[in-house]
Amino acid sequence: MMIGLLVTGHANFGSGLTSSLNLIAGEQEHYKYVDFLPEYSLEDLSREITKALDELKDCEGVLVFSDLPGGTPFKTAVEVGFPRGNVNVIAGANLPMMVEIAMSRKFIDDLEMLTQAALDxxxxxxxxxxxxxxxxxxxxxxI
Known part of the structure; x- marks a missing residue:
């Protein structure tokens, strides 16, 4: 099973980035997004990230992309994901990064290698x- 991907961020960052990614790279498998909507409490966000990670539990690992380092979605993903042991969380996600990783994870099944490829x-x-x-x-x- 490939590495799962989860995208989260403020407002509709996760769904917006997902929409663009799907248009460019096609519908993704083993992929979830969690938006941090204005009406969400911290508990709501934590519950939704937990639910998404639970749905990706059969993957080799999960790479979580968030918008801002130190932001609430980033911190919550770290708090929920880190204890699982096979979850890496990065901030500053952008569309080129997402497209590259969506393609690369088809042949890279090492979470650390995929994380470094995303950062690069x-x-x-x-x-x-x-x-x-x-x-x-x-x-x-x-002339």
């Missing part, structure tokens, strides 16, 4: 567009 890809895919003006050169034959 997430950093590498943050880029800035640079406009470079190209000087026009006259051709030697005058």
């Amino acid at each position: 890809t997430g950093k590498e895919q943050i880029v800035r567009y640079e406009f470079k003006k190209v000087e026009q050169q006259e051709s030697e034959d005058g």
Whole structure:
């Protein structure tokens, strides 16, 4: 069984990222998301993350993606997931990271390797567009 993925974050971060991921990479198996909606209490969030991790319990491990380091979804995922022993939690999730890991987990079944791949890809895919003006050169034959 492959490594399970869980995405959580503030408001509709989890469902929004999931929607984009499914459009690009197709519907995911062994995958859950938990939104932290404004009406949710900490207990609600903890219950929903626990439920999602329980549904992924037969996976080799679970990689949890969250939005902000130190945010409530991140801290709750750590508190609920860490005692299970086969759950890694990372923050700063972005779409390029999710697409890469959705594809990579088909052949990477080591939780630590997949976690490192997520971190590397997430950093590498943050880029800035640079406009470079190209000087026009006259051709030697005058055209």
